[in-house]
Amino acid sequence: MAVIAGPHDVTQGHVITQTHADVTRDVVATLGPPSRGYLLLLAGAVSLFLIGILTFLVLIKDGLGHAGYQPPIFWSVYITTFVFWVGIGHAGTLISAILFLFRSPWRTAVYRSTEAMTVFAVMTAGLFPIIHIGRQWIFYWLLPYPNQRYLWPNFKSPLIWDVFAISTYLTVSTTFLVFGLIPDVAAVRDKVSGWRKMIYSWSSVGWQGTDNQWRHYSRAYLYLAALATPLVLSVHSVVSWDFAVSIVPGWHGTIFAPYFVAGAIYSGIGMVLTLIIPLRRALRVEHMINAYHFDNLAKLTLLTGSILFYAYAMEYFVAWYSGNIFEQTTFYRRAFGPMWWAGWTMIICNAFVSQLLWFRKVRTNLTALFVISIFINIGMWFERYVIIVSSLSNDYLPWAWGQLNPTWADWGILAGSFGWFGMWFLLFAKTFPIVAIQEIKEMIPMPRKRGGHG
């Protein structure tokens, strides 16, 4: 990998040298027969997923006792992992919707992969509250439906807000992804043959790219982006209120909503980098996703990482300045208590490692970026672990303090979630165009007979 150079020098801005036909050809080529490396990765993901399934079956049979729950900690690894995966999704919507409204030219090449990541991450996250509730077969009690007890959900509870926020987020991001795919699937349909053509024809729902279709489509795309933008900011705010609305020391902070949204985007871009650095090579789209895009992704990481740095500092400052002994004790124990290692993992991986991205040499070095992205993934999982577990482990009464010892059931489900996510992402990357054909074409000026290009 090492340093990437070539016609796309980051200092020179971005020049697309491809024609429309090149774009179709190169992207359709990514859908060819899978390589050995791809199959190995897929097998790995499916095996992890099976570990998760086996663990889940044991949990259904015996109950949640296998997980490390003990007083006073009844929200632990599953809720941590839930927040982790919801957060991962946010970078995808930021890139696909918010940067679309800002007309950022660099988003087009990476937006499809990040939007797919969003959908699969939220699909993964949505499983965790269901696993966590224990009696999974009655999860529908969360929904408002007429029942024989004449009871409705408590709409004043953040947990019900979560049900609405997460299901809306999953529906809208899936819609956005599928909607964006329609013209691209039509382009693939016209390049392949046999049974594949039949499947792509069916899934392109009659798309022909007529002026009438484009007219409605482009407008609708704009509105979907405009609706997804406040949605993404709301979803992680609602998730943060699951904690902030309670009065547990360490959770009860007004800073939580922006703090969680910044963290979510930071963690999501970390996952984007982890996914697309190997993917662009495996699918041979290095010329389409290049130093220019990584430089911009890294700048976004730096920005959100710095906001997190500020939020961490502010949490400690507010704890000290509040003069509240419970708040102060919680934060003292985060840094120097029994969970000090988790607290420092979070601070070092998120606040400090992201500061390396001030250097352009780091931002355009893919090996360095990949390593940093792994630190981000680990750091952001630990951030949620620290916020959730360390706050619960020492609340108001010292005799009720306790520790969490995660068990095989916690790790099994965590591993399974990575397998489930990886499996969907890999299958998607080989089935649908992972680089948005139509949006890249829109950026390339069409040839003209009078002067100009062509």
Place this chain on the structure above:
Amino acid sequence: MINLLKRGKGSAGARRVPGLVASFLHVDAAVDAIRALRAKGYRNMVVYSPAPNHEIEEALDHGVSPVRLFTLIGGLTGCTAGFAMTIWMSYDWPLVVGGKPIASIPPYVVIGFELTILMGALSTVAAVALFSVLMGKRGAAYDPRFSDDTIGVFVPTTPEQIAPIEQLLRSAGAEEVRRESA
């Protein structure tokens, strides 16, 4: 059905209308042809392009898509539904929770907001399906190259119009002009 799918024609409902289909590799040539056709009074042509293009949009001068009205109606419906549902359900079985009023508006804003987005997005997509797939003009004139790098212009014609329009399309710079019979 299978035959239609194999030919990439899209839907089985495509009407066949006699006419001329011209393909263009240069965007300004296609725009010239559209402007010339409109100047002669032809309005019901179909323009195929691999990506949306502002020059073509301007030449066709369609006006803003009515999809936005559906987004608005969907969003307002969702917002109303969210508040109506939470308030009605609270009073249907009144329980005081946390010393708050039975129907407390601030927490219900979250539900109202999420349903606004949800219904707004779904009705937007439904409107696109309605306008561009069910009611849209599509035809047998489609060519697989139109999703790759070629712009296509289809003009429905009567037999006596064929010669002058073919001449017009060729002089604008069409790479190829083909006759489509019914």
